[in-house]
Amino acid sequence: MSDAHDVSRVNPPPRITGRSSSHFTRLARVFALELDVACEFAPVYDLASLEARDYAGNPALKLPVLTMHGATVFGAENICRVLAESAPTPRRIVWPEDMRDLQVRNAQELVWHGMQAQVQLGFGTQIAQLPADSIYFAKAAAGLRNALQWLDERLAAVIATLPPRDLSVLEVSLFCLVEHLAFRATVPLAPYGRLAAFAREFGQRASARSTAYRFDVPSDG
Numbered sequence: 001m002s003d004a005h006d007v008s009r010v011n012p013p014p015r016i017t018g019r020s021s022s023h024f025t026r027l028a029r030v031f032a033l034e035l036d037v038a039c040e041f042a043p044v045y046d047l048a049s050l051e052a053r054d055y056a057g058n059p060a061l062k063l064p065v066l067t068m069h070g071a072t073v074f075g076a077e078n079i080c081r082v083l084a085e086s087a088p089t090p091r092r093i094v095w096p097e098d099m100r101d102l103q104v105r106n107a108q109e110l111v112w113h114g115m116q117a118q119v120q121l122g123f124g125t126q127i128a129q130l131p132a133d134s135i136y137f138a139k140a141a142a143g144l145r146n147a148l149q150w151l152d153e154r155l156a157a158v159i160a161t162l163p164p165r166d167l168s169v170l171e172v173s174l175f176c177l178v179e180h181l182a183f184r185a186t187v188p189l190a191p192y193g194r195l196a197a198f199a200r201e202f203g204q205r206a207s208a209r210s211t212a213y214r215f216d217v218p219s220d221g
């Protein structure tokens, strides 16, 4: 066995366990790319699994999960923070707690809400095949549409209040949400032209282009 092989066994590279079709996973992967932290990617193919080991040990059975230096990190925002701490070059990142303006804080809350609603609608109606006309999903869709309208109307003002930065959780999470609405159609994106324009512009970044949504397919054998 070569020395190089031994080193990689002792100190394996960081690994993000998630799905290429997942907006929370994409948030973490965009951060890793923007911060130049090389991460392996381990796809999870079966979201119906009830085994924590299939989610890199996350007891909540949720994605993404970061495995790094023998530690396990649950949740996209936590993962972004750990990646930032290990970035080879410090970057100016706007974290949610750096946003002092109330409307900007509200915007982040509505983006988180939209991402969760998208999971509820996608997992419930598309993966679990539950009836979309249940009040559980009808209310989630209504709340998602309302949140998107709120964000669309205030987007320019919200972005204008962000301090100089290389990256912000708000913009990356909003981008991942808006593109996910086009990928996994739950509510129409057409009424929210400013959000679509924002996503088009953010989507020019190399980190965005190399994490385009797609369904992971297991290789044979």
Ligand SMILES: N[C@@H](CCC(=O)N[C@@H](CS)C(=O)NCC(=O)O)C(=O)O
Binding pocket: 022, 023, 024, 025, 047, 061, 062, 063, 064, 074, 075, 076, 077, 119, 123
């Ligand atoms: N709070 C978690 C939420 C993650 C989440 O909901 N991930 C989705 C994938 S986008 C998931 O695990 N879905 C499977 C399920 O809900 O059972 C985070 O911030 O990472």
